[in-house]
Amino acid sequence: MLAYKDYEKAVFDWLYSKYKATGFTFSIRRKISKGAEGDYFTGTENSNYFGTTFWFIPVGYPGSNGELIQLNFTYSKDRSPYVYYFEFIQTSAPDDLQNKAALKLIENLLPILEAKFGLISTIKPGAKIFNYKLKPIKASYDTVEEMFRDIDSQLNTLLPLVDENIKMVKAAYPNFKAERISKENFEVLIQKGFDRIKKYKNEQTSHITPDPVNQMKPRSSKSLPLNLILFGPPGTGKTYKLKRDYFEQFTVKQSAQTREQFLADFVSNLTWWQIITLALLELGKAKVQDIYEHELVRSKASISSSKTVRATLWGQLQSHTVRSNEFVNTKERSEPLYFEKDGDSYWSISHPDLQEKYPEAQELYEQYKNYQVSPDKEIKNYEFITFHQSFSYEDFIEGIKPAIEEDSEGSLRFRIQDGVFKRIAERARRDPENKYALFIDEINRGNVSAIFGELITLIEDSKRAGQAEALEVTLPYSKEKFSVPANLHLIGTMNTADRSVEALDTALRRRFTFEEMLPNPDINELDYTIYGYSASEVLKTINLRIEKLLDREHCIGHAYFIGKDESSIISSFYKNIIPLLQEYFFGDYGKIGLVLGKGFVRLKHNEQALFADFPYDYVEDLAAKPVYEIIQNTEESFAYALAALMNND
Template sequence: MAIPKFKKEYVMDALKYIDENGVPFHNQSTKYELVTDDGKRYPPKYVVAVADYLANGTNISTDGFNAVEAKSFLEGQGFTIETKQQEKFELSITAESVVSTDERFTMDNISLGDNYKPLDVSFKKATGEVIKRAYSKGERRNSNQTLPRIACQVFEKQIASLSVEDKESFPVCKYNPDSEMICGIFASVDEYKKHRKTIEYMTYGYDNGRQFVIYCWNIFSTISFVQECLKRFGEPGDQFVLTYREKDEKETVVEEAEAAAQEELVQQFKGYRNPFSSMLIESKNLIFRGAPGTGKSYLAKEIAADIISNGYFDDYTLLTDEQKRQVEFVQFHPSYDYSDFVEGLRPRVNDDGTMGFELQDGIFKKFVTRARKNYEDSQKSKETVEKELSVQEAMAEFFASLELGVDSFKTINGNEFTIVSVDDSHINISIPGNATVNKLALNLDEVRRMLESGLRFEKIKDITSFFGKSFATQAYSYDFAIYKAIKARKATGSKIHAKQTELKKFIFIIDEINRGEISKIFGELFFAIDPGYRGRSGEISTQYSNLHPNPDEKFYIPENVYIIGTMNDIDRSVDSFDFAMHRRFRFVELRADERLEMLALLENEELEAEAIRRMAALNKEIAAVEDLNENYQIGASYFLKLKTLDFDQLWTDYLQPLLQEYIQGMYDEEGIMKRFAKAYGYQRQSRGDVHEATQDQG
């Protein structure tokens, strides 16, 4: 939505209105200020909203336009707009008091902490010694959990020594004088969720796997917790000091959207059929490891079906074609690389028959693009979705009506051109009169964004400003001509009705994840796949970003993407799994006897029971070999081959070759194999045994 229409006099009236009524906290400016001749300062967005209210009788709302649009509009009317100096504030917490250098701070409404971003934190002893936060590797340096984390760091031993009763009654948060105190330090997320079924918590790890889990939301929500720590464990004069600033508008919008999306996704935990499904939703990245044949790949697809169908079924084949687009499967191998996974240059044949190269997205980036579109669309209002659909329809009708290569258009400078083809990303044009460049690929998305903006573009300078560029590109002249042509032909048919997009989950499965060279495949995505850096806070520039239509565009993995990996513990194709991945994935071991339920697929109870008996006996014998362990045991998925084979064929064609490879080079290989065969129940004699038996009889 563009800036509303009204005259300058209504802006002057808005300034008087604000002088009399003030500015609500959530409407205070974070980036720009309108400065009057007498030195007064006003938030531009709120000024425009009030002027619209006075001129047109609308509700006072800043939702329909951004700060840059408000700035440009007011500057166009002759007002002075200055970039606001970011002010830092300091919050000091002692056992007796909580004081901030921001005069607006009050303990009567600590929900205002939603509007601030932490910059630094420290613990100052009465003796003058200062203790800084010990940030874990990979941790965001400052987050809403910064303050309680340093309190746990400083008083870790004292908190750990509290009784269970004292921990559960420990004060944590009180939003205002009339609200109930939120209490509790819990030993695990599961224990926490028995008391509060939300994602609003902080997990602090200590002492080799033990945890403190407490409620935590904004930067002020744990002030009571920190102050109670000082009262119980501190010395007189000790204090915590938090330095913070106001969030700018973009930070607020992005964080609110990501928090809402995460809450919506997590609230769907409870109806899943498979216990690992909830584990994946909580952890975002999961790796199943263990012996071969434990059904890790099959389990991954079961989980995908369970989550995508919201617990309705766990059979992947029952997913619709549309639902299957929410799942992707890839298998790593030693030759797999970044260009296969993320993006890379690929050969192509040009229209004139020559060979060239073009940048193409890899399988993971294509998948994330689908998920990201759903995520971003789900954050849009119904009105925005309808506007976008209307633009898409207008563009489709426009391009369908063209006679490609024949219908001609002119730029603002009189250059004539034709549209020769249109694909998902580009409008390919021919410019006969240009001796230097007679062909050009325009970015389809640029034209779409111009139409969706609802703004009126009168000259090339308007486009340059809209895309935030200092200088116009050659393509903008042709974008402008096509934009005007679509606007001129746009149908005035019935209004499009649409519903808000449902937020969906997308699951990417990587089979044999440890067989690929992880650093070569993921590249800078090491950062983006970290569960703590999902969303725009984990934006990165990819290796080929300079070749993108918009080199400044960042890549990020949204909240609705989940990754499952599988790996065999005995696979030595890669010497060691990348340690950087270890802390980004939750590892779940599957033992050989852990997925026996899959044998129900044999649809024969006697056969199933016999398979389980033989598998258990063989695995017991494998574990008894000194140089082997449970990672070498045989999983149930091998026995699914009994649908088409008998037990002897399963042994000779699959199990025997695998086990021989396990024990190759060991002392008494033949004796070990005989014990394996006996435990399994394979008794058929070899040709050599038959020959020896015949000689004995003679």
């Protein structure tokens, strides 16, 4: 069983994910007592429970916590299974109209709820407190995920019942204050809660003595700039640093992912007809309203740009209905065709057609149904891409792409498809509690002005969603409003020696923090010898000469010397270092010789007549021009070549 704080946080994350997905509201702790500054809900660890409510119904009597109806979670240090229950509690002797109306409400609900759910406690005659608890679907649970699913099931029945009875009581008590917690009040309440908990955590952290070992570790995502570019010559470990230092900071255990987050990620890359297929595989036979209420459809709706989800469902069902169906008159159909409709407007799937035209559906369905939280499985809250000269705005933000399937008449369909940046931004927006990142390797190899487009301003720290100067734009294809969430990091790498691309756009450069990564000959991995010479000194010697002939941006990185022996270092010279120098010096082998020495470059001798017999001025000068070639050394001759490089031949 989770520890108390982790248990409480898991419940909060589940409820908050429901709010982000559907606007579902709930209460968090308002009154703060000593020791409860970091708590999300009423109740304490010492009281062995915590709870929340979904209505604003003020009640007051000695010993009351101010809630009439509450969802409670029990906790025990002996690691007992997870248990929940809905509790209805009020004084039996109210002394004002508000409390009398509240008592009347839960009295009216008692027989209805007892018939639907059953009770786990009875009301004692003459008791000062009128109190009963609903029977949960199961007595206890091994996982919170299973418990959350059953609570959702009861809530689907309980919420409308309570709301309906509130209206009935208000007819008799017009001034009765009772309503679902509004979105406006919830947002105020939740922000105050976030501020309180953040302040409490900061105060707790401020008393911790800094650990000198941890101070040497890579900075955390909290201290990372939102926009960062690692730049330097080739071979200095820029991409390696991304993988070693940063990937882990944006990776969470699956146990930290709520079911709502799993569903949102699951449906994000599925089309509407695929979502409907999975819903019908579970429902078997259903009307459009039943399909609309399925959790996969609701999750898709929460992240979709569709403003008319029911109309979308109708359109997709009819477009993918088998042509022989007499109850669908739509002429235009799109493959795959396997939906069926009967005379009572119930929809189902033709399984033979499904197996033939979309066999992958069953595998997707099993993945959805068999989802279980694994504490060892990792969730990557990042994407990794490489820019290149054909990478476009349509790949990065959104664009019009051809649909995969063609209809029976052979006409190609098109749809608006989100790019990698928009997809990761939407994931970050749905999960503001966690940090996300987009890693862009070789960022200067793309046309960054064209790729980023109007987002050039939106990525600034102060212009991001939720900030004082927040901005949003209307995207050109989907016409959606779009802003960049404040929990999304952009981290790129840039090779300063790459002369095949333009310098970074000035406007983009101003919006990034730059961290230079230079060759480091003093790292421990270079503390070895190559044919009697220090690997570190060989690197220093080569780079000193390159700096003299070019500049430090064209030095070679330490990566070309890491983990080499007397055999592999030869391959590194001929497959990495020499090709780089050939590019640096535009084929001027004389300068390559100045860097590597006569053991790697030699003058070619040709005593025969070189040119054809043809009258041309200065032919003698051309014939006298020195021509060089790279010497292909073996292991036996490489030692001499290295000695020549180090001027010790």
